[in-house]
Amino acid sequence: MKIHEYQAKDFFTQYSIPVAEGIVCRDVDSCLEAYKNLFSEVVVIKAQVHTGGRGKAGGVKIAKSPQEVRQHAEAILGMDIKGFKVDRVMVAQGVNIASEYYLSFVIDRNSRSVVLIMSREGGMDIEEVAATAPEKIIKIAIDPLIGIPEFLARKAAFMLFDSFDVVKQAVPLIQNLYKLFTETDASLAEINPLVVTKEGKLIAIDGKMNFDDNALYRQPEVEALFEPDEEEKREQDAKSKGFSYVHLKGKIGCMVNGAGLAMATMDMIKLYGGEPANFLDIGGSSNPNKVIEAMKLLTSDPEVNVVLINIFGGITRCDDVARGLIEAFKYLKTDIPVVIRLTGTNEAEGRELLKGTSFHSAQTMSMAISKSVELSKNRGK
């Protein structure tokens, strides 16, 4: 789950991490009001959206007068950045930057731990630095049973900064950011850039945090900040029904049990010349209610012209799945052709039950997918 920069900075402040002061505004007048209240001649107006690359898109501007604040606020509010509409901006105090750094904590799959990532290439896209100049990136894996004792934070700080005055400020910052990361079940806590001002102060100019969806149940303060976009709302709705759903742009709706098989089904549709309309993992059981809900979800997409149901009956028996499907389709009125592929325990019995129904029943994944692609193409004509 993602949050906005200003929300990340609120967390930073709660954990005593110094940030450039800023005020969130939803209209131009509040921006002018904020400019007055910040007592700073120079301010930065920054779009608050759940995506990177705001600067390049023109969503971050410096203003030095009320006129400039108005001009930039008017331009940025309502702007579209990578499909995200800007409905609020942060007006932040300008800072006299002496040098810029990168500092973050992230979950690292390989070391199976949280890693501290630092670089003197602050303000840059860190993935780009990692790709072009990996030697400029410092990585320290954190032992979860020990965390970050002071000596470790000091060791890290000395790797990044030359001045002991700055090191002394960086030690609590590193410890506090780690504390924030673990206490909120984050998956990313990033300060980019972290700057040393001309006055010698260490300040977070930008902040970004992502959180572990699996841990939201115990992070009500984080969950309250969830702002789903239209796609995410659909995914959220699917999730509440026990599904995992991602919308795509094709015409063949897929209903599959298991995430890996669902991905492989999409891939094969493409391989066979069709276009998958979605990823949908309906999970372990396939009782009639679940199938009805899944069909509603698939047919709510006007682009879908064929539905492919691919079920690997492992513990669940195929004859039970077939009965469930027949039952479910008694309640579904649709003229969309449905291709069903059942494999696993009692698959012959399952297919026998589907005989004489309006379903197109297929024995293998390849057969089911070529049938679906063929039907979809014919209906597209």
Added chain:
Amino acid sequence: MSILINKDTRLVVQGITGRDGGFHAAKMEEYGTNVVAGTSPGKGGQHALGIPVFNSVADAVNQEGANTSVIFVPAPFVKDAIMEAADSGVSLIICITEGVPTLDVVEAKRYADLKGVSLIGPNCPGLISPGKSLVGIMPGNIFKEGSTGVISRSGTLTYEVVHNLTIGGIGQSTAIGVGGDPVVGLYYLELLKMFENDPETDSIVLIGEIGGDAEEQAAQYIKDHVTKPVAAFIAGVTAPPGKRMGHAGAIISSGTGTAKEKTDAFAKAGVPVASEPAQIPDLLRTRR
């Protein structure tokens, strides 16, 4: 032979009195797994499906000689369950539960490492050494005894691949689902090493998916250390970037973790990648 589990496996089921724990304990027993105990704090002394229930994993180890644990407890209790098992004296822990907070896994895995105990999962279907032992939720009937090792990040996709192997006459030594989360226990490198060293495994199938760079590392490892033929399959060629495809770990982030990168890495290592599961038996046959 096989890796990790066999006829000597003595299994304790953590959460045996729960719905899933009970259901799968019965299925595992039916397959022939030696399920010697279950745990459920406060229910020690009772029996579930005729299996003795203990208050702790340590009791199950001491009294029934359990050496492997499988975890079915709800996600909020998984960290403690893994640590309890790691502390009890079992040598292998398999965690089936999905939806476990990542930082819980990070901590529990570290503790298991400290105790010298192997962890598989969480969010995995478990593993099977066909004809010997099944631990987890895989459907035993689709497997066949043989000499191909299977490693996978997925559940039903593994069944699909195994089903193709079995009907193609290729049996399996051991098949393992490592789990779909970003942080899990045993992974490709450790398991490739075990299969390479297992005298009765003669070939390996690796089923990967988008997200992370474990497949790229596996490809390099195979090139450097694995002499047995390997065939691979990668799911998620059509997955859009930035979207979590069911598994928490299956996400293309900042343009990395794509299926193409993984397929290219395998190609460079001389490992053939199937474009659909049904091709895998042929790829293996031509390599063996």
